[in-house]
Amino acid sequence: MSTYLGMPAVPPKPAAEPHDPLRWGTTFPDAARGTLEDAQLRTNLRRATRTIRDKRLAVTAELPDWEALRDAGAAIKADAMDRLPELLEQLEANVTARGGTVHWARDAAEANRIVTGLVRAAGAREVVKVKSMVTQEIGLNEHLEAEGVAAHETDLAELIVQLAGDRPSHILVPAIHRNRDEIRDVFRSRMPGAPDGLTNEPAALAMAAREHLRALFLRADVAISGANLAIAETGTVAVVESEGNGRMCLTLPRTLVTVMGIEKVLPRFRDLEVFLQLLPRSSTGERMNPYTTTWTGVTPGDGPQEFHLVLLDNGRTRALADDVGRQALHCIRCSACLNVCPVYERTGGHAYGSVYPGPIGAILTPQLLGLGDGDAATASLPFASTLCGACYDACPVKIDIPTALVHLRDRALHDGAPRRPTAAGVAMGAAAAVLSSGRRFRWALRGSALVGRLLGGRRVRRLPWPGSLWTASRDLPALPTRSFSATRATRATRAARGAGEPPSGVQPRRADGRGRS
Amino acid sequence: MSARADVLAAVRAALGRCVGAGARAGRADAPGEGGVPRGYRVETGTASGSAPACDLLEHRLLDYRARVVRCGPDEVAATVARELAGAGSVAVPHGLPEAWAVAARTAGVVVRADLPGRPLATAELDRTDAVVTGCRVAVADTGTIVLDAGPGQGRRVLTLLPDRHVCVVRSDQVVGSVPEAVRLLEAHPERPLTWISGPSATSDIELVRVEGVHGPRDLRVVLVGD
Numbered sequence: 001m002s003t004y005l006g007m008p009a010v011p012p013k014p015a016a017e018p019h020d021p022l023r024w025g026t027t028f029p030d031a032a033r034g035t036l037e038d039a040q041l042r043t044n045l046r047r048a049t050r051t052i053r054d055k056r057l058a059v060t061a062e063l064p065d066w067e068a069l070r071d072a073g074a075a076i077k078a079d080a081m082d083r084l085p086e087l088l089e090q091l092e093a094n095v096t097a098r099g100g101t102v103h104w105a106r107d108a109a110e111a112n113r114i115v116t117g118l119v120r121a122a123g124a125r126e127v128v129k130v131k132s133m134v135t136q137e138i139g140l141n142e143h144l145e146a147e148g149v150a151a152h153e154t155d156l157a158e159l160i161v162q163l164a165g166d167r168p169s170h171i172l173v174p175a176i177h178r179n180r181d182e183i184r185d186v187f188r189s190r191m192p193g194a195p196d197g198l199t200n201e202p203a204a205l206a207m208a209a210r211e212h213l214r215a216l217f218l219r220a221d222v223a224i225s226g227a228n229l230a231i232a233e234t235g236t237v238a239v240v241e242s243e244g245n246g247r248m249c250l251t252l253p254r255t256l257v258t259v260m261g262i263e264k265v266l267p268r269f270r271d272l273e274v275f276l277q278l279l280p281r282s283s284t285g286e287r288m289n290p291y292t293t294t295w296t297g298v299t300p301g302d303g304p305q306e307f308h309l310v311l312l313d314n315g316r317t318r319a320l321a322d323d324v325g326r327q328a329l330h331c332i333r334c335s336a337c338l339n340v341c342p343v344y345e346r347t348g349g350h351a352y353g354s355v356y357p358g359p360i361g362a363i364l365t366p367q368l369l370g371l372g373d374g375d376a377a378t379a380s381l382p383f384a385s386t387l388c389g390a391c392y393d394a395c396p397v398k399i400d401i402p403t404a405l406v407h408l409r410d411r412a413l414h415d416g417a418p419r420r421p422t423a424a425g426v427a428m429g430a431a432a433a434v435l436s437s438g439r440r441f442r443w444a445l446r447g448s449a450l451v452g453r454l455l456g457g458r459r460v461r462r463l464p465w466p467g468s469l470w471t472a473s474r475d476l477p478a479l480p481t482r483s484f485s486a487t488r489a490t491r492a493t494r495a496a497r498g499a500g501e502p503p504s505g506v507q508p509r510r511a512d513g514r515g516r517s
Numbered sequence: 518m519s520a521r522a523d524v525l526a527a528v529r530a531a532l533g534r535c536v537g538a539g540a541r542a543g544r545a546d547a548p549g550e551g552g553v554p555r556g557y558r559v560e561t562g563t564a565s566g567s568a569p570a571c572d573l574l575e576h577r578l579l580d581y582r583a584r585v586v587r588c589g590p591d592e593v594a595a596t597v598a599r600e601l602a603g604a605g606s607v608a609v610p611h612g613l614p615e616a617w618a619v620a621a622r623t624a625g626v627v628v629r630a631d632l633p634g635r636p637l638a639t640a641e642l643d644r645t646d647a648v649v650t651g652c653r654v655a656v657a658d659t660g661t662i663v664l665d666a667g668p669g670q671g672r673r674v675l676t677l678l679p680d681r682h683v684c685v686v687r688s689d690q691v692v693g694s695v696p697e698a699v700r701l702l703e704a705h706p707e708r709p710l711t712w713i714s715g716p717s718a719t720s721d722i723e724l725v726r727v728e729g730v731h732g733p734r735d736l737r738v739v740l741v742g743d
Contacts, residue, residue: 048724068556075553085528098707104520106527156730157721173721180723202722206730213731218639234706244677244717244731251673252639262524269706273696274557276712284720287577288659288695291732292712293673299709301636302672313524320531 021139022365024167024353027380032351041169041177041348048176049339055285056336056394062287063277072274074398077330080266081320087232087265088311094235098297100307107314108138115140115224115257116147118308122255124149124222130239130249131155132226133333134261134312136168136355137368140224151224152216154245156209163190169349169357170338177348180205213245223249223304227260228332229275230309233268237309238294240279250293256304261312263320263329275332278396283334315368324407328364330397337391337401343384352384353377359391363404371408371415382408423466445483452479559700563657563693570657570691571740577660581715582728583736593685593741594620597649600683600737601626604646608637608679610671617649617685631671642674647681648733653710655691656698660715662686662738663698665708673711682733684713687741 024031035041060066080087092102105111119127127144129135129151141151141162153162157175161168164186168174175183180200187194187205193212198204228240237258239246250256266275272294280289298307320326338344338358349357354365362381369378382405391401434444459478463471470476507516518526563570575585588596598620601607606627609618618628629645631637637645651669655662662684664670676682692698702710717732728734 044723051724065557068554068558071554072557079553082532084532085525088525088528104524106520106523110520155721156719160721173724175721176724180725183722202725203727205722206719206727210730217731218643231706236706242717242730243719247673247677247711248731251677262528269703270699273559273699276699277557277695286714288656288661288712288714290581290714290717292710294710294712296707296709299666299707301633302666302709303674311524313527317524317527317531320528 021137022354022356022369023375023377024350025377026353027377028347028351028353028384029380031353032347032384035348035351036346038177038348040179042346044176044179045345045348048170048173049345052173052285052339056282056339057285059281059285059287063281066281069274069277070396070398073278073332073396074330076266076271076274077397078327081263081326081329083267084262084265084320087267088262090232091230091235091265092311094232095237095297095307095309096235098235100235100297100309103308103310105310105312105314108312111138111259111310111312111314112140112143114310115259116144116149118255118257119144119149119222119224122222122306124220124255126150126152126220127222127224128152128154128216128220128249128253129158130223130225130241130246131158131174132224132259133355134226134259135224138259138312138314140259152213152220154213154216154249156206156243156245159209159213160186163187167350168355170335177350213248217245217248217252220249220253222255222257223253224257224259225249227258227264227309228279229272230260230265231267231269231271232265234296236269236294236296238272238292240276240289240292242284242290244291247291247293250295251303253304255306255308257308257310259310259312261314261316263316279332279334282332282336282394282396315370318370319364319367322367322407322411325363325367325404325411327399328360328367328404330399331360331364332397334396336394336396340390340394341385342388342390343386347384352381354381359385359401359405360399363399363401363408366408366412371411379412382406382412423469442485445485448479449481449483449486452481455479457481557696558694559696561658561693565692565697566689568688568742570693571688571742573657573693574655574660574686574691575738575740577657578715578736578738581660581736583660583715583738585738585740587740587742590687590741590743593617593739596739597621597683597685598624598626600739601647601649601681604681606645607647607649607683608642608645608675609649610669610675612668612671613649613651614669621649631675636672637675639674639678642678645679647683648675648679649683649685650676651685651687652690654698654701655686656693656695657691658694661695661698662713663702664711664713665702665705666711667708673709676711676713677732680733681735681737682713683737683739685739685741688743 095102103114105114144151153159160175160183169177183205184198184200188198191212194208198208227237230237280286298305319329337360341359344358352361354361356364362384366378366381385405387402389402434440460476563573578585586596594616597617601621604626607621608629608631610631611633622628629637652662653665716728716734716736717730718726718728719730720726
């Protein structure tokens, strides 16, 4: 048996274990400065995002009704948010009628307590887990470990991340920041029963994981999963996956605990026909993912005989209260926005300091946490964008991420207690003072024209501090010697005096006919 | 107050009190029930049960590297037996046509029946080489086969542990699109559904696709024509 104690062969990424899964401490610009220097990460990411992007484009172009599907998806999600209380009650009633038990959790701590209690009641010291972003969000694994319960991740990427002591860096391919050599080293040093002479071939690595995990699946009594969606009309829950570890966890153990954010509920069974098209094509760029499992409560003799559904708020109601920001709750976690984002492609997911990275993370994380406490890291997230809008194009449920980003930037600056004045804030204040008065504006123009005449057309490339903060990376425009309105006024006077002049505002032709003077 | 009451109250409060006055929402207005625009296709150019549907299904399944065998309605038992060649044992669900189990037995494969009162133990299933089932519906456009744990399909674990899954799909079970399949399945939404689109796969390691992570690595579809 290979040893897995002592120094891991591969240092974990990020280096320090974050305390809060939604807030890893530093602001986006600071974190990005670090991740931008990780050449391995950037190479992996560039390949990954471009590959998935191309696949997604091909497989969505195939459908003549793709836009109609997006419209339907967006409308269904908006409707679900509008009727959320009724849908949640309906979901609870239907799950309960079919032998399941529904629990409610106001926040992460409460959800962790509930799940731990259920695991204890089942008499288990270990659980198997299907990849679930919401369980990452609440830090469930760490809580279970602290309570003496081993939580085994069974998704290949999550297994790699767990063994390496990393944090996930992408919603869909969480271990994308690792190459095959690193993964082989992690397995060799930290996976019990890893074969000697394990190569770095992806197929060999996957088979090693298959063997390791199969033993776990066959002996586990309790499984913990998330849910891609839950249907209120029937109480049906669905998990969409590729590897089969979901089927293992959802079928073999005696007890199943599913943790789900309240925003994942959909009204009707028929809505599956929309989302089972939107999700696979947007996330992995496939016509359909290998395995989708749906179940309703408990089916006697088939699968887990005890089913618990934990409905989680943890800040979702905070997002729901924001008229513009609420659409972040429509997210179906496909990660299409991550794969088209020029910022994410270069900085990677760790720079966002949250289990929800990328464009959707930039609008979801601040709302789950709230912007009122003035935390710099949270407040920096809505600014982690060039507002290019590629995410909006890619989003299968048409979340208008750029609009939400701008809206949240405004909130980040104005929510909560007034902050220390910044250079930018002072400059904006001065500009507002000048621009808000016609008289002050005209005087500013005259002053600028005077400086322009003094410079005689020369361009200023460097200013002394504090102007140097601006000119270090920007050129100042060349100042004109007369303001536009002054020039226009003169032309109008000239035209009124003499005929044959060109119409006001239009410069006269050059004598040699080449354009205007 | 209980957590349930608190959460529902928070949801109601959030909906009644919106922050961000005047800002345009992501959608102009949210429709109530029945207000969802469903302009997407339900029927496609591929008619259910037609020869083109079966051809498309076969094409998609081959894309997923599943094995597809076509046969006539009288040849199913023999074809199933042939597809079980090399397997020492096969699990069969309750309600599977008896002729198929007989053909398998004749071909020298040990047949283990999973019965309602006497289910196969997990350990025994883990040692079984293959499983034969029917299906509920197949989607041509996506190459998907859906099982609903009904007669001839059996408990979900049966198609999970053995390494080879022989699945018999009749042409009249083939529909063109996902919406057509869902509308068929919505008659019994409480049944546990397993949607299978090729063997399992992962691209988690450097985006290199590896097949057969968990579940049957060998998926064989017997497509029965008219």
